[in-house]
């Protein structure tokens with residue numbers, strides 16, 4: 312098999328009460344796994360079998376004939392990234408370069424939280440809210456369905472999955488409450504700091 316489902320970086324119950332073990336059991340064990348399994352079937356015997364997820368995403372995102380490969384590769388990447396965006400005891404305040412960049416580019420933590428929540432709650436239907444590093448600056452963006460900043464040359468710093476499968480068992484239709492819990496109790500600023508450091512290094 313070309314691609315494998317990575318293990319969650321914490322036990323299934325680690326994010327309770329904000330995300331239940333049941334949600335992670337389905338979201339990781341069924342949804343994420345299904346993207347991995349489907350991708351493996353789609354790339355079987357094709358050049359993409361030898362490529363990294365990032366290479367597949369970049370190579371297929373403008374090619375309608377490869378839409379299914381793009382969607383599944385992007386969803387595998389997005390979910391693997393998303394698990395690491397959360398941690399038990401997350402949601403405290405960013406420090407160091409992350410704090411500086413949020414203050415400078417987004418007007419401070421409160422404004423970031425407001426903008427991120429707005430992006431997450433106004434994404435119509437399924438999709439993702441992101442904090443990205445783009446041309447030397449932090450930006451909050453939203454993407455529909457499987458679309459990922461990896462395709463467009465932006466560096467993802469953090470994301471929140473706003474597909475219904477991410478929150479429906481715990482929050483039913485209350486997406487804003489899920490996003491608020493993500494910001495207040497789950498967001499892993501250490502992971503954001505690591506991603507920003509890598510992005511800044513690459514940008515020189």
Ligand SMILES: [Fe+2]
Pocket residue numbers: 338342390472474476477
């Ligand atoms: Fe998801």
